Amino acid sequence: MSWSLNIGTVAGTVVRIHLTFLLFLAWIFAASYAQGGSASAYDSLFFMVLLFTCVLLHEFGHIFTARAFGVTTPYVTLLPIGGVAQLERIPEEPRQEFLIAIAGPLVNVAITLLLVAFAGANLNASAASAIDNSQIAMIDRLAAVNLFIALFNMIPAFPMDGGRVLRAALASRMGYVRATEIAASIGQVVAFALGFLGLLYNPILIFIAIFVYLAASSEAHMVALRAVSRGVPVSHAMVTQFATLAPEAHVEEAVQTLLATSQGEFPVVDAAGQPVGLLGRGDIIKAIKTLGPDARVAEVMNTDLPTIGHRRSLEDAFKLLQEKQAVAVAVTDAAGALIGLVTSETIAEMVMLQNALPRGATLGPWNRPSSV
Numbered sequence: 001m002s003w004s005l006n007i008g009t010v011a012g013t014v015v016r017i018h019l020t021f022l023l024f025l026a027w028i029f030a031a032s033y034a035q036g037g038s039a040s041a042y043d044s045l046f047f048m049v050l051l052f053t054c055v056l057l058h059e060f061g062h063i064f065t066a067r068a069f070g071v072t073t074p075y076v077t078l079l080p081i082g083g084v085a086q087l088e089r090i091p092e093e094p095r096q097e098f099l100i101a102i103a104g105p106l107v108n109v110a111i112t113l114l115l116v117a118f119a120g121a122n123l124n125a126s127a128a129s130a131i132d133n134s135q136i137a138m139i140d141r142l143a144a145v146n147l148f149i150a151l152f153n154m155i156p157a158f159p160m161d162g163g164r165v166l167r168a169a170l171a172s173r174m175g176y177v178r179a180t181e182i183a184a185s186i187g188q189v190v191a192f193a194l195g196f197l198g199l200l201y202n203p204i205l206i207f208i209a210i211f212v213y214l215a216a217s218s219e220a221h222m223v224a225l226r227a228v229s230r231g232v233p234v235s236h237a238m239v240t241q242f243a244t245l246a247p248e249a250h251v252e253e254a255v256q257t258l259l260a261t262s263q264g265e266f267p268v269v270d271a272a273g274q275p276v277g278l279l280g281r282g283d284i285i286k287a288i289k290t291l292g293p294d295a296r297v298a299e300v301m302n303t304d305l306p307t308i309g310h311r312r313s314l315e316d317a318f319k320l321l322q323e324k325q326a327v328a329v330a331v332t333d334a335a336g337a338l339i340g341l342v343t344s345e346t347i348a349e350m351v352m353l354q355n356a357l358p359r360g361a362t363l364g365p366w367n368r369p370s371s372v
């Protein structure tokens, strides 16, 4: 998380800049300075800032459309390869996903049209192929690059918008899981093609190809995982054997527990057995360094530990884990006492189980109508 800087909040969404993006700007500046002196360096820098403003507007196209369907977006992050809006969830309703996905590229098309209609921008091939050429008017380059962003994002591969448009189109005809599998396979073929083009023409394409390939696999995994976890009560998959700490225990004791177990995260439980926080390995090490062994667990624990009732589904627990970007979700019984944990390890184990089963099979006994 510390790799990103917050630069402000727009309509409830925090805008973050990844440090690699700042390095990227510095690199652009230095490269054009070496080529054409300071005038050229400032020209390039200004152009990049305009360009990424357009990328940000693209992301807000997604964000505002998602909001119309009741989906909020806590963060949008600018990376050298573009922007990433972290929607709280992606609607599984094909029409909604389609509209959210297409809204981004449409923003860039609109910017291009506005630049041509009102700023006299000239759309021509030379501007598109030489966006770093300061001999060509900046407005022409900006119009060309917006059109390029729109087209590039419509490549039918996750995490490109085109991948989501494709899935939405497929999902209206077949199931969501099958549609994702097909869209992800097409995405991986596209990734290979991009990587090959990258080898021939432009090494940046190779990075994008790797990114697309990984995103396609992880999207397919997540969706399959959600499908597998849908009918499963959280109490059937949660971790039930773990050490806990009391809020009034000393950090010293936390260190002993850390050494005695293979756990990395310790739920903190009050006298009534209710979860009140979570203490991670990193927190323990930091506390012993800054506050010493006599500090209390309650002073150093992380208090926003999401909780979920034991009758809810594993899918809900995964959603909570994702939405809150938490390391663990506490599972509680009817009295609110801690009885289990769902962590990213639970996800990893579910993925392994799911991969071990034949395609389309569900996790047998879990899938019978249960007490959920």
Ligand SMILES: [Zn+2]
Binding pocket: 058, 059, 062, 104, 105, 153, 160, 161
């Ligand atoms: Zn987009």
